[in-house]
Amino acid sequence: MKYALFLGCTIPVRAQNYEISARKVAEELGIEFEDLTDLACCAYPMRSASEKVATVLAARNLAVAEEKGLELCTLCSACTATLTEINERLKHDDDARKEVNEHLRKIGREYKGTAKVRHFARILYEDVGVDKIKSKVKKDLSSLILAPHYGCHYIKPSEVYGHFDSPEYPHTLSELITATGAKLASDTPNSCCGGAILGVEPDITLTMAKTKLDAAQSAKVDAVVSICPFCSVIFEDNQKKVAEKFEKEYGIPVLFYPQILGLALGIEEKQLGFRLNKVKPKELLAKVSAEAA
């Protein structure tokens, strides 16, 4: 199992704990990542200004992966949706593909339409499989209650994703979480984090984030489990702002799924980037080590 790792913009600068833990977990499960230095921004932040420019930039990334003959493994959900949507459109639209290649020719590249893109969580679910993950679990996490956060772009638009998971009642991340022995929190909605409009109207974003944080708090979760760096930027980095705005106290850890899976696989805590989490998961980590002792 070999993939080209697509990091995007947010992870290498703001969510290295995601990257560190994903690489560790991949190694443990026999997944090989190749780092291609030519992969740039996925083009999501360009779409509001110009879908046409975004299409060319996304196609460039896809062409880079095609040249290496490797499937792209994304960690960020917005990167996943952007690259998948544009890949699907270009595969089926000859005129659009021709137009894109006129631009790519100027930098000596070509988009052929053979590129494949999948999110790391989907690869864990489909290529590794829940059963294999269960068989590799060394540390029981059954003392933990976790709230999955699928985010929007991991599952939607469901059509371009071939409906691999349900947009209304998603289950893949929940199964990946319960594979570690952890329990799922009840009634935590898969609400949008609002990250896309943080720069436009931060008050709307903070109010959107409150929906999830309130539900997570009511469900007394040990952590929210994210698979998107930008959902984490909102729920974790901005948690204090949400608390201040609504005069609340949260202190809810927001962890990346590979950090949780890494604990279950018996990878050392310090190798999973927990020190980079802004809301320190001290109680959660204490529970896990008490359980294992």
Place this chain on the structure above:
Amino acid sequence: MAEKEKSTVIDVSELDPNFKHEITKEPGGEHLKACFACGTCSASCPVREIDERYNPRKIIRMAILGMRDRVLQSDFIWLCSTCYTCEERCPQNVCVTEVINAIKNIAAREGYIHPAFKTQAELIGGSGRLYEMEEFDNKRREKMGLPKLTTSFDEVKKLCESTGLNDIIQKKES
């Protein structure tokens, strides 16, 4: 507010019947005219739930009616969080998220791009990254055992020139 007063009367002479065709020519805007105004999009929208200014059914209705200037100059078209809930639930497959994006693209070309999205486009056009990645960041990454990454992409700059990004985002408001 003037906006509120204006919203009660629609002056037919100010409508642009071509606006809907303009939108359907944009990538993602193709299915606009299938809308039968059921309102599933607005009822499902997590932004609409918080802020009444953002109402996708209303935006689509205004667009089909031809209220070009008021849609393109509005602040509300920039409030979509691109969650795709409307798109998943639309019974007419309008692809609402993409229609709103198509409208934003036209607004950008007319010089009305929201400053937040202009900044994002400029950052990517400049270095190929949304967040600057400098040698300092790479040193930090190396300490964490992570590989060094490319700090700036000339190819992306070239493609932004080739696609005319600057003309799109630099246009002054007329």
